[in-house]
Amino acid sequence: MGLFWSKTSPPTDPMMETDWCEINWGQNNEMKRSLRKLQLKNPAVDHLRILVVGPVGGGKSSFIQSMKGIFLDRMINTACTVATGGKSFTKTYTTNQFEDERGRNLPFVISDVMGLENGRDSGVQSRDIIRALKGHIKEGYTFNPVMQCPVNDNSSPTLNDLVHCLVFVIPIDNSTANWCMENDLIRRMQNIRQVTCDLGIPHVVILTKVDLACLHVKEDIKLVYKSQTIYRKAQACSHALGVPMSCIFPVKNYHEEKELNPDMDAVLLFTLTQILDYANDFVKNIKEPEGDSNDSFFSM
Ligand SMILES: Nc1nc2c(ncn2[C@@H]2O[C@H](COP(=O)(O)OP(=O)(O)O)[C@@H](O)[C@H]2O)c(=O)[nH]1
Ligand SMILES: [Mg+2]
Known part of the structure; x- marks a missing residue:
C-alpha cells in the first residue's frame, strides 16, 4: 500500500490500443436530457443524494461546481468554494442542488x-462520514476535527436524507496524490468503504486531475481512457481500496478554463450518469423503517 502512486510511469507513456471504456462523444445534450428526466425508482424519494468524500484538495468541490456549470451551460465563479491551500475549504455539511x-x-x-x-x-472524522451516509447529519452542520457530530443531530432521517451513492474523489497527479495517499488516509477510506458495503450503499471512485497525471490527456481529454498512466493509476487505486475497475472513473474538473469544453463535459456527464444509475438502483429497494432503529433502512 503506502505511496502507491510513486511507482507510476512518466506522464508521456504511449497510449493503449483500445479505450478501457467507451464514451459517446458528441451526445452531451442527450445525456443532459436523460439526467433531467431521470425517473426515480422509489416514489418516496424526491431526489437522489450523492455524497463526495476524499482527501482535502482532491477536487470534490470542483467536481460539484463543474457539474453546476455544465447544466447551466456556462462557467460559474468558484472563488468561494474551491480550495487553494492544503486545508479544507469546505467545513460544513452542504447539499448542492442543480x-x-x-x-x-x-x-x-x-x-x-x-x-x-x-x-x-485534522479533517473530517470517519464516523461523521458514516453518520452522513445514514442521513444522521443535518444540513449546515459544522464539522469538528476533534469532536464527532452529536448522535442526535438528525435522529429521524427520511429516505431523502440517506446517501444513495458514495463517491470517493481521489487526485492522481503526483504532487497531491503522494501526500494524500498515505497509509493513514487509505485505511480510513477502506474503513468507510467497508461500512458502505455493509449498508449496501453503492460507491464509486472518481480520479481527478488527470490532466496533471498525463500530458497527452492534458492536451486531449478524449484520450482519458486510452492513457496507460491513468489506467495504471486506476488499477493501483482499485487494489488499494478494493473497488473494481468498473467503478473507477477518471475525470478532469474545470479549474482554469474560461469556457466550457464539450469533451470535458462528455467525460463528466458520462461519470454522473453511471453514479445516478447506481443510486437509482439502490433507492428502488429501500423502505421507511418500521421500528425505532434508523438502521432498519438498510435491512432489505
Ligand atoms: N489541474 C486540475 N486541477 C484541479 C482539478 N480538480 C480540482 N483542481 C484544483 O485542485 C484544487 C483543490 O480543489 P477542490 O475542489 O477545492 O478540492 P476539495 O478540497 O476536494 O473540495 C483547486 O485549486 C482546484 O482548482 C482537475 O481535474 N485538474
Ligand atoms: Mg471542498
Missing part, C-alpha cells in the same frame, strides 16, 4: 463534507 439553464431543478443533489486529512485531529 438546475438547468431554464431554472428547472434536477432530480439529484450532491452533498459535500470537509476533506479527509492525515493525522487524528
Whole structure:
C-alpha cells in the first residue's frame, strides 16, 4: 500500500490500443436530457443524494461546481468554494442542488463534507462520514476535527436524507496524490468503504486531475481512457481500496478554463450518469423503517 502512486510511469507513456471504456462523444445534450428526466425508482424519494468524500484538495468541490456549470451551460465563479491551500475549504455539511439553464431543478443533489486529512485531529472524522451516509447529519452542520457530530443531530432521517451513492474523489497527479495517499488516509477510506458495503450503499471512485497525471490527456481529454498512466493509476487505486475497475472513473474538473469544453463535459456527464444509475438502483429497494432503529433502512 503506502505511496502507491510513486511507482507510476512518466506522464508521456504511449497510449493503449483500445479505450478501457467507451464514451459517446458528441451526445452531451442527450445525456443532459436523460439526467433531467431521470425517473426515480422509489416514489418516496424526491431526489437522489450523492455524497463526495476524499482527501482535502482532491477536487470534490470542483467536481460539484463543474457539474453546476455544465447544466447551466456556462462557467460559474468558484472563488468561494474551491480550495487553494492544503486545508479544507469546505467545513460544513452542504447539499448542492442543480438546475438547468431554464431554472428547472434536477432530480439529484450532491452533498459535500470537509476533506479527509492525515493525522487524528485534522479533517473530517470517519464516523461523521458514516453518520452522513445514514442521513444522521443535518444540513449546515459544522464539522469538528476533534469532536464527532452529536448522535442526535438528525435522529429521524427520511429516505431523502440517506446517501444513495458514495463517491470517493481521489487526485492522481503526483504532487497531491503522494501526500494524500498515505497509509493513514487509505485505511480510513477502506474503513468507510467497508461500512458502505455493509449498508449496501453503492460507491464509486472518481480520479481527478488527470490532466496533471498525463500530458497527452492534458492536451486531449478524449484520450482519458486510452492513457496507460491513468489506467495504471486506476488499477493501483482499485487494489488499494478494493473497488473494481468498473467503478473507477477518471475525470478532469474545470479549474482554469474560461469556457466550457464539450469533451470535458462528455467525460463528466458520462461519470454522473453511471453514479445516478447506481443510486437509482439502490433507492428502488429501500423502505421507511418500521421500528425505532434508523438502521432498519438498510435491512432489505
Ligand atoms: N489541474 C486540475 N486541477 C484541479 C482539478 N480538480 C480540482 N483542481 C484544483 O485542485 C484544487 C483543490 O480543489 P477542490 O475542489 O477545492 O478540492 P476539495 O478540497 O476536494 O473540495 C483547486 O485549486 C482546484 O482548482 C482537475 O481535474 N485538474
Ligand atoms: Mg471542498
